[in-house]
Amino acid sequence: MSRTPLHPTREQIELPTVLDCLSDPIRLAIVYQLARQERVSSELCCSDFYALSGKSNLAYHFAKLRECGLMQTRVAGTNRFMRLRREDLDARFPGLLDAVLKSAARDAERLELIDTCDVVEAD
Amino acid sequence: MSRTPLHPTREQIELPTVLDCLSDPIRLAIVYQLARQERVSSELCCSDFYALSGKSNLAYHFAKLRECGLMQTRVAGTNRFMRLRREDLDARFPGLLDAVLKSAARDAERLELIDTCDVVEAD
DNA sequence: CCTTATGTTCAACGTTTATTGAACTATCGA
DNA sequence: TCGATAGTTCAATAAACGTTGAACATAAGG
Numbered sequence: 386m387s388r389t390p391l392h393p394t395r396e397q398i399e400l401p402t403v404l405d406c407l408s409d410p411i412r413l414a415i416v417y418q419l420a421r422q423e424r425v426s427s428e429l430c431c432s433d434f435y436a437l438s439g440k441s442n443l444a445y446h447f448a449k450l451r452e453c454g455l456m457q458t459r460v461a462g463t464n465r466f467m468r469l470r471r472e473d474l475d476a477r478f479p480g481l482l483d484a485v486l487k488s489a490a491r492d493a494e495r496l497e498l499i500d501t502c503d504v505v506e507a508d
Numbered sequence: 509m510s511r512t513p514l515h516p517t518r519e520q521i522e523l524p525t526v527l528d529c530l531s532d533p534i535r536l537a538i539v540y541q542l543a544r545q546e547r548v549s550s551e552l553c554c555s556d557f558y559a560l561s562g563k564s565n566l567a568y569h570f571a572k573l574r575e576c577g578l579m580q581t582r583v584a585g586t587n588r589f590m591r592l593r594r595e596d597l598d599a600r601f602p603g604l605l606d607a608v609l610k611s612a613a614r615d616a617e618r619l620e621l622i623d624t625c626d627v628v629e630a631d
Numbered sequence: 632c633c634t635t636a637t638g639t640t641c642a643a644c645g646t647t648t649a650t651t652g653a654a655c656t657a658t659c660g661a
Numbered sequence: 662t663c664g665a666t667a668g669t670t671c672a673a674t675a676a677a678c679g680t681t682g683a684a685c686a687t688a689a690g691g
Contacts, residue, residue, distance in 0.1 A: 408524050431639095447639095462637085463637040478611035488602075563669085565651075568649075586658045586666060
């Protein structure tokens with residue numbers, strides 16, 4: 386629990402790995418919530434995702450999301466703050482993340498995605 | 509070998525399944541080649557993909573691609589002609605397929621993607 | 632210092648996955 | 662009718678995956 390987790394560099398981010406990461410419903414929900422939160426605080430911590438699964442299972446999915454370059458973790462006290470690596474992803478695969486998020490938003494009910502923030506806005 | 513394979517309806521196409529299908533390098537290469545071929549004949553058959561893997565492994569991946577709704581198979585004699593279900597995918601997840609294909613094209617060498625047709629065009 | 636809160640790590644498990652070769656089915660052409 | 666061709670299906674295998682609970686590590690608060 387001590388070390389700052391390793392993240393791939395922008396150039397090391399791979400398309401198949403990213404798609405595989407996004408193909409898991411829990412990880413897609415995590416990314417979706419992180420994206421929604423971007424406009425507010427841009428960061429969320431583990432306990433913000435308890436609705437999705439248990440702590441240890443979340444830690445497993447966080448690790449996958451970090452390893453593939455989708456998100457970044459910042460350690461602060463006993464908390465880990467996560468945020469999307471949007472700049473890197475947009476630079477590496479322009480339009481991909483937005484297309485996935487938009488598709489996910491369309492299927493929000495089907496995918497059982499929950500809005501973390503209650504703010505509703507037009508698209 | 510007799511029946512025309514089953515495909516999901518447009519509405520049955522699911523985002524996680526599609527992403528999972530595209531996350532496999534061989535299937536991504538198949539989809540990429542189908543997309544490149546779209547401008548020419550729009551259809552390819554199994555033997556056009558022998559460079560990617562063996563017949564039986566290809567049949568396995570074709571089945572996955574059909575089941576998730578990414579491609580469609582038409583039986584004609586001893587051949588099966590495959591094409592992308594672009595209209596359905598674009599209707600269901602606008603921009604997604606193009607974003608993936610564009611990202612794949614950028615990483616063509618890294619992903620060892622081969623141009624089926626020798627036609628080179630600007631983007 | 633002791634306790635609580637946060638999150639990770641580990642071992643175990645059952646499931647799904649990709650890959651292989653052999654057997655099979657069906658169609659086409661000679 | 663007899664190959665040859667095209668592709669599927671099946672069984673077997675090894676690896677990777679997602680989930681669980683228990684144990685652990687770290688930092689904050691009293």
